[in-house]
Amino acid sequence: MKPVRVLEGRAVPLERSDVDTDQIIPSDWLKRVERTGFGRGLFSEWRDDPGFVLNDQRYVGASILIAGSRFGTGSSREHAVWALMDYGFEAIIAPSFGDIFRNNSSKQGLVIVQLPSSDVEELNALIREDSTRLVVVDVDDLRVEVPEAGWQRTFSLDPMIRERLLNGWDDIGLTMRRESAITTFERGHVSPTLTGVFDHEGHALAQ
Amino acid sequence: MPSTTLFEKLWDEHVVASPEGEPTLLYIDLHLVHEVTSPQAFDGLRLNGRTVRRPDRTLATADHNVPTDPISTPVKDPVSRRQLEALEENCEEFGITVFPRGHENQGIVHIIGPELGVTQPGMTIVCGDSHTSTHGAFGALAFGIGTSEVEHVLATQTLPQQKAKSMSVTLKGKAPEGVSAKDIALAIVSRLGTGGGAGYVLEYRGDAIRELSMEGRMTICNMSIEAGARAGLVAVDEVTIDYLRGRPGVPQGIDFDEAAARWRRYVSDDDASFDNEVVIDARELTPYVTWGTNPAQVVALSGRVPSPDDYDDADEKAATARSLAYMDLTPGTPVRSIPVDVVFIGSCTNSRIEDLRAAAHVAQGHRVASGVRALVVPGSHRVKRQAEDEGLDQIFLSAGFEWREPGCSMCLGMNPDQLQPGQRSASTSNRNFEGRQGRGGRTHLVSPVVAAATAVKGRFATPEEVTS
Numbered sequence: 001m002k003p004v005r006v007l008e009g010r011a012v013p014l015e016r017s018d019v020d021t022d023q024i025i026p027s028d029w030l031k032r033v034e035r036t037g038f039g040r041g042l043f044s045e046w047r048d049d050p051g052f053v054l055n056d057q058r059y060v061g062a063s064i065l066i067a068g069s070r071f072g073t074g075s076s077r078e079h080a081v082w083a084l085m086d087y088g089f090e091a092i093i094a095p096s097f098g099d100i101f102r103n104n105s106s107k108q109g110l111v112i113v114q115l116p117s118s119d120v121e122e123l124n125a126l127i128r129e130d131s132t133r134l135v136v137v138d139v140d141d142l143r144v145e146v147p148e149a150g151w152q153r154t155f156s157l158d159p160m161i162r163e164r165l166l167n168g169w170d171d172i173g174l175t176m177r178r179e180s181a182i183t184t185f186e187r188g189h190v191s192p193t194l195t196g197v198f199d200h201e202g203h204a205l206a207q
Numbered sequence: 208m209p210s211t212t213l214f215e216k217l218w219d220e221h222v223v224a225s226p227e228g229e230p231t232l233l234y235i236d237l238h239l240v241h242e243v244t245s246p247q248a249f250d251g252l253r254l255n256g257r258t259v260r261r262p263d264r265t266l267a268t269a270d271h272n273v274p275t276d277p278i279s280t281p282v283k284d285p286v287s288r289r290q291l292e293a294l295e296e297n298c299e300e301f302g303i304t305v306f307p308r309g310h311e312n313q314g315i316v317h318i319i320g321p322e323l324g325v326t327q328p329g330m331t332i333v334c335g336d337s338h339t340s341t342h343g344a345f346g347a348l349a350f351g352i353g354t355s356e357v358e359h360v361l362a363t364q365t366l367p368q369q370k371a372k373s374m375s376v377t378l379k380g381k382a383p384e385g386v387s388a389k390d391i392a393l394a395i396v397s398r399l400g401t402g403g404g405a406g407y408v409l410e411y412r413g414d415a416i417r418e419l420s421m422e423g424r425m426t427i428c429n430m431s432i433e434a435g436a437r438a439g440l441v442a443v444d445e446v447t448i449d450y451l452r453g454r455p456g457v458p459q460g461i462d463f464d465e466a467a468a469r470w471r472r473y474v475s476d477d478d479a480s481f482d483n484e485v486v487i488d489a490r491e492l493t494p495y496v497t498w499g500t501n502p503a504q505v506v507a508l509s510g511r512v513p514s515p516d517d518y519d520d521a522d523e524k525a526a527t528a529r530s531l532a533y534m535d536l537t538p539g540t541p542v543r544s545i546p547v548d549v550v551f552i553g554s555c556t557n558s559r560i561e562d563l564r565a566a567a568h569v570a571q572g573h574r575v576a577s578g579v580r581a582l583v584v585p586g587s588h589r590v591k592r593q594a595e596d597e598g599l600d601q602i603f604l605s606a607g608f609e610w611r612e613p614g615c616s617m618c619l620g621m622n623p624d625q626l627q628p629g630q631r632s633a634s635t636s637n638r639n640f641e642g643r644q645g646r647g648g649r650t651h652l653v654s655p656v657v658a659a660a661t662a663v664k665g666r667f668a669t670p671e672e673v674t675s
Contacts, residue, residue, distance in 0.1 A: 006389040013229060016527055018401060020500050022640040027621040031272060031286040033293045045642045069522070070402045073501075075619075076337040077244065078353035099405055099437050100337055100351055107355035146225035147506060158369065160229050161593055171355065172257070173364045178224050178232060182260075189471075191236040191330060194262040195454050197323075198304050202312055204323065204455035 001109045005167035007137040012053055013124040019067060020074035021101060025083040038079055039086030052138065058131040066124055067094035070116065072101025080110045083102055093135045095120050107171060108159045113144055113155045118202045126151060139165050148194030210476030212438040213440050214373045214408045214431030217348040221331045223330050223365055224506035230367040232283045236330040238360045238367035239316045240303065242294040243621070244335030248358035249297040259301040262366045266325060267298050267305040270315045271336075274622050275584050275611035278309040287622065294487040297584035300656070301361070314587020314613045317341040317555035321425060324454025324669035328443045328470035331359055338637065339438075340431040344424035345451075346443040346473035349616070351432065365536045371437065372482035374407040375475075378415035380490040384415065385669065388423030389557055389635065391415060393495040394432040396488055397419070397505035404436030407483065410475060411441050422559045429456075429556045430637050442474035474490075486599035494669050496542050497652040499530035504639070506542060508657060509665055514538030533641055534649050537631075542667050549632040550645070552608075552629035552655055552660040559591050562655040567599040569670045570623030575607035582609045582624065584616040620645045633661040 029041035046052045054057060065084065071094040072080060073206075081104045084092065091111035105112050115123070126133060128151050137146045139162060145152040164171070173180075198204055238261075241523035244467040245267070252258065259265060272287045274280065282288040284444035291308060301375070306313040307425050312323060317338050320326035325340045333339060335357040353419055372662040378394060395411075398653065409431050416424065424441045431439030442445075448467045451457050456640075458466045486647055494508040495543035504515060506525075515527040515538070536545070563585060575581045583603050585591035592632040594600055600610045617624040618636035625633055626648025635658050653661065 014527075020501070020638075021638050022638065022643050026642055026646070027271075027619045029241050030621060031284070031290050033290055035247045035250070035252075045646060070405075070435070073401055074337065074352050074432070074640060076335060077352040078247075078335075078355060079351070085294065090553055096405065100353060100432075104353035104355060107353065151291055158230075160249075160367070171367065172255070172359050174363050175232060175359065175367065178365075179226045181232070182234070182363065185234055186364075187253055189220075189234060192263070192327060192456070192458075192466075194266060194304060194325060194456070195263045197325065198312075200303050202306050202310055204312065206459055207454045 001168045001170060004109050004111060004165045005140050007111060008134055010059070010061060010063040010133070011066050011127050012059040012062040012067045012136045013127050014053060015124060017068035018070050018073065021072055021080040021098070024080040025071065025077065027074060030077060035082055035140055036086060038083035042083040042087045046155065061088070063088055063090045064135050064137065065089045065092045066120060066127065067092055069095045071097050073098035073106060076100045078104040078197070081105050081110050083098065085110055093123065101143050101182065106164065109165060109168070111139060113137055115144070115155055117154055119153050122151065132184055133137065211480045212373045212475045212479045213346060213410055213442055213473055214348065214480060217329065217331065218370060222331065230369050232365050233331060233334050233368045234364060234552050235360050235364055236264060237325060237332045238265045239320055239332065239339070240265060240357070241316050241336065242290050242332070243271040244354050245297065245357055246290060246293045248354050248361060248522065249301065250359060251358040258491045259303060259361045260550035262302040264364060265303045265361065267294060268316050268319055269294055269304050269306065269308045271615045271619065272621050273308045273614040275614050275624055277412060277450050282324045289494050296336040300640060302343050313613055314589065314666045315555045315558065317429065318559060318574050318586030318590065321345065321421070322454070322587060323655065324451055324456035327451065327457065328532035329471045333366065337432045340430050340436070341425050341429040341555055342430040343438050343440040344421060345447055346440060346470065348438060350437040371408045372406055373486065374404065374410055374433060374483040375481040376377050376411050377484070377486045378411065378413040378486055378489040380414060381418060381484055382489040382492050385494060385658060386492045387654040388419055390492055391489065392427045393502070393505045394487060394492050394496065395427070395654065396430055396433045396502050398485065399434040401433065401501050401503045402435045404434035405432060407436050408438040408440060409436045410481070411439060413489065416441060417444065420561060421446060422561045425559070426556055430502065441553070443470050494654060496657070496659050496667055498534065498536060498542070499527070500533050500639065500641050502639055502641055502644050502652060504530060508542050508669060510542055512536045512538055512540040512542065542669060544666060544667045546631070547633045547661055548630040549626060550581040550658050551584070551617040551634040551636065552582065552658050553586070553616050553633055555586065557655050558586030558590065560590050562596050562635065563599050564597070566655040566659040567602040568665065569673055570608065570654050571602045571607040573606055573663045573673055575643060575662045579662055579665050581607065581662040582611055582617065584611045585613050587613050617644050619643060633658050633667065
């Protein structure tokens with residue numbers, strides 16, 4: 001994962017609540033075994049609609065998505081994060097998020113900014129008024145601002161997620177530093193395994 | 208010792224490390240894997256020269272993507288075929304037991320874990336699928352994860368986790384006759400809303416939960432994520448133990464009794480307190496249908512389609528109007544008068560043997576209404592074989608239902624079982640999102656008995672309308 005400190009870019013207001021991960025990337029796209037190329041599938045059921053906000057020329061090239069409440073609920077598909085990032089989004093600002101989506105985002109370096117809905121609404125209004133306004137998301141200072149309009153808010157991030165974003169740390173690498181703790185835990189932990197349950201062809205040994 | 212909730216017990220028993228200022232490192236007892244959310248994780252392992260730490264705690268099956276045509280028919284879609292092959296190759300390479308398409312143990316991942324007895328009380332269970340919450344019915348902490356986390360568990364058998372808060376959801380009193388587990392689940396999601404459970408682990412309690420079979424409890428826990436909660440729990444009781452006895456994954460004979468004694472500890476203490484408590488009067492429940500495009504948009508089957516004017520909140524008004532437009536519904540329309548094109552009985556919510564028995568009982572001696580396509584997709588090969596042994600397949604077939612091979616199928620429309628644009632379904636699955644069952648498709652979530660009655664009537668109906 002690439003380190004993320006300060007993001008600066010134009011924003012696009014989605015202005016829909018309850019956008020679940022099926023809508024972010026429909027299941028048809030989930031058959032692929034690659035991790036790249038999902039941007040073309042982003043919001044694909046809406047992309048044919050010329051009135052859809054991502055088709056609005058004023059917002060082409062925006063890197064910050066301003067979404068509605070409960071963004072990314074539903075299916076655990078990380079493809080939703082891959083699609084948003086592959087399309088070019090680096091941060092999502094919304095009043096609330098699906099828990100699994102929020103987690104998945106943190107693993108990929110997609111910055112999740114949760115603000116009260118009134119603040120999100122103000123931000124939407126600023127961008128609708130002038131789509132060229134730059135939005136700054138500062139992961140170090142936990143600040144989001146529209147400098148040109150003098151608008152500024154703070155947000156919170158789990159301290160570990162912030163640390164990982166700032167340093168671009170790989171989660172697995174971090175956990176592997178605790179190898180000896182895992183081994184010790186396993187020695188004292190009583191919990192059944194699959195050993196002896198199936199033969200090498202997956203047939204159950206006890207019926 | 209202070210009294211603790213079931214969630215806290217499960218959590219405490221799996222803490223590997225809780226370093227200052229970092230999330231807790233939680234041990235994972237069982238990792239279930241399927242073809243859709245795993246290929247990129249296996250690639251990540253290869254890229255970094257990592258191995259699977261505990262293949263003996265990892266079990267894989269094909270489910271999301273498999274066609275439900277006869278097993279002898281090859282997988283036509285080359286992209287799907289490639290993904291199914293990748294699962295087999297990855298499992299072979301990393302030494303993981305896998306049930307490919309057509310294997311006697313293959314089926315939907317959340318069906319096979321419990322039926323094989325590898326889902327057990329006291330475990331932590333994860334899978335790259337949000338409906339992993341299903342396994343919580345056994346008093347196990349089970350939740351869905353993304354592909355990065357799949358890779359993390361494969362490599363380390365642990366996950367860094369922030370501890371969730373706990374919420375008790377108590378179903379007070381007995382549910383009336385004709386109200387199924389699915390109706391209870393829809394009532395809970397409707398009450399909590401799609402975000403109400405976010406950040407919580409739900410524990411389902413009360414008479415109406417205790418009275419349910421394990422399969423009914425799984426249906427309830429399955430839909431926890433529809434209320435935004437990553438996990439749902441039901442405390443262990445004799446129903447749990449009886450269900451598990453004799454299954455391939457559990458100890459046999461005297462060892463089983465020892466295991467059962469251990470499992471009985473997985474309950475919340477009597478005076479344990481929860482961070483949040485919700486009480487629902489089960490006596491007031493009735494068969495439900497979703498009318499909109501999120502699973503909290505629920506109405507009684509005997510009721511009418513709501514109107515944006517029913518809501519004060521501007522956001523809610525707008526969301527209702529958009530849902531109604533997508534669903535092509537007019538406010539005030541009686542639900543019973545809405546015709547359907549497709550009926551789907553299946554998914555990790557409702558494709559177990561009891562679901563199929565209940566639906567078959569309604570369908571027996573009747574015919575699917577003309578112009579309606581009705582599919583029955585058993586959750587696994589074991590469910591399918593059992594249903595066939597009981598003659599349920601013949602009941603469905605002679606009533607005009609299709610009897611298909613197991614898989615996730617039309618629940619998420621990844622395989623060829625999809626709605627056509629504009630088609631309306633009555634579906635026993637868990638999500639009525641826009642386009643979920645096929646682009647432009649309109650999904651109404653219902654119980655298996657309502658699905659069967661609706662297939663016969665060609666419009667939303669309860670079993671009494673068919674059998675009387």
